Amino acid sequence: MRLHARRTSSNCQKVLWFLGELGLDYEFVPTGGDHGGLDDPAFRALNPNGRVPTWVDEHGAVWESHTLLRYLAAVHAKGRFWPEDPAARSRIERWMDWSQSGFDAAFMALFWGHWRTPEADRNERLNRMNAKRAAAALEVLDAELAGHDYVVGDALSLADIPIGALLYRYANLDVTEKLPGHVASWYARLVERPAFQEHVMLPFDELKGRLRA
Ligand SMILES: N[C@@H](CCC(=O)N[C@@H](CS)C(=O)NCC(=O)O)C(=O)O
Known part of the structure; x- marks a missing residue:
């Protein structure tokens, strides 16, 4: 599992904070801002918008910070932060x-x-x-x-x-x-x-x- 993100981005901070609450192990790949990489074809294939945060795991790529929050809650914390009802x-x-x-x-x-x-x-x-x-x-x-x-x-x-x-x-x-x-x-x-x-x-x-x- 890896997260392409920039630590000073507020949208990335939402996801980084939540990953911290979940206590998940993942690879952090500095991307965007001075780190660059947003226009690399391999990154665009993951997120056609060329934006961070972008998450990658065995199911593929997930982008849009709020979608990613819901995805992480559903996969890694069933029912805890995002109830099913x-x-x-x-x-x-x-x-x-x-x-x-x-x-x-x-x-x-x-x-x-x-x-x-x-x-x-x-x-x-x-x-x-x-x-x-x-x-x-x-x-x-x-x-x-x-x-x-x-x-x-x-x-x-x-x-x-x-x-x-x-x-x-x-x-x-x-x-x-x-x-x-x-x-x-x-x-x-x-x-x-x-x-x-x-x-x-x-x-x-x-x-x-x-x-x-
Ligand atoms: N609606 C998207 C916005 C994504 C977005 O605009 N990300 C900004 C950082 S907050 C970005 O990638 N900017 C280019 C950069 O950091 O170089 C989300 O919530 O994930």
């Missing part, structure tokens, strides 16, 4: 999709527009708007987290991974709002997890002012 599963999947189309979309637009864009080229108005959109999304999550320790229930599930993987950057960026109370408590729980510390809590200074991957 359709209603229970939908409670988890809605937060994965919500993350991708809501919080993730707003926060990553801010991260690229502010952190990764050289100061002189920033669109401050747009950045303020995305900061507000991201903060508003976290208010929705905050109301949900009032009732339990993790996004769905009192144990870590796939619902926590995509949102949680972005929260370290959100909490440490100079233009974001303070985390709302229940989100802050949840984040404090994530920070205690060794796999989160190892794969998500990484400096992101090298991405500052850097518009390419």
Whole structure:
């Protein structure tokens, strides 16, 4: 089993963190960014988009980080992070999709527009708007987290991974709002997890002012 990934990529961090939670042995193949390799024909044959993360095992290649999270949960942790019951599963999947189309979309637009864009080229108005959109999304999550320790229930599930993987950057960026109370408590729980510390809590200074991957 091998993972083609770049450690500073947020989509890769979701998968790296989850692999850490699963305690799986696999080969890490640095790919993308300064490592290159995305345009190699052999890599394109695995993932025609030329993107990371890309996973390879005896069944073939798997790409798209959220698909890969579900795949790993199904193959290596039956029922634990992603239940088989359709209603229970939908409670988890809605937060994965919500993350991708809501919080993730707003926060990553801010991260690229502010952190990764050289100061002189920033669109401050747009950045303020995305900061507000991201903060508003976290208010929705905050109301949900009032009732339990993790996004769905009192144990870590796939619902926590995509949102949680972005929260370290959100909490440490100079233009974001303070985390709302229940989100802050949840984040404090994530920070205690060794796999989160190892794969998500990484400096992101090298991405500052850097518009390419
Ligand atoms: N929707 C895809 C996005 C994949 C993607 O855009 N990956 C970025 C890293 S976050 C990438 O491969 N960029 C090129 C690079 O790292 O060089 C996913 O969730 O896996």
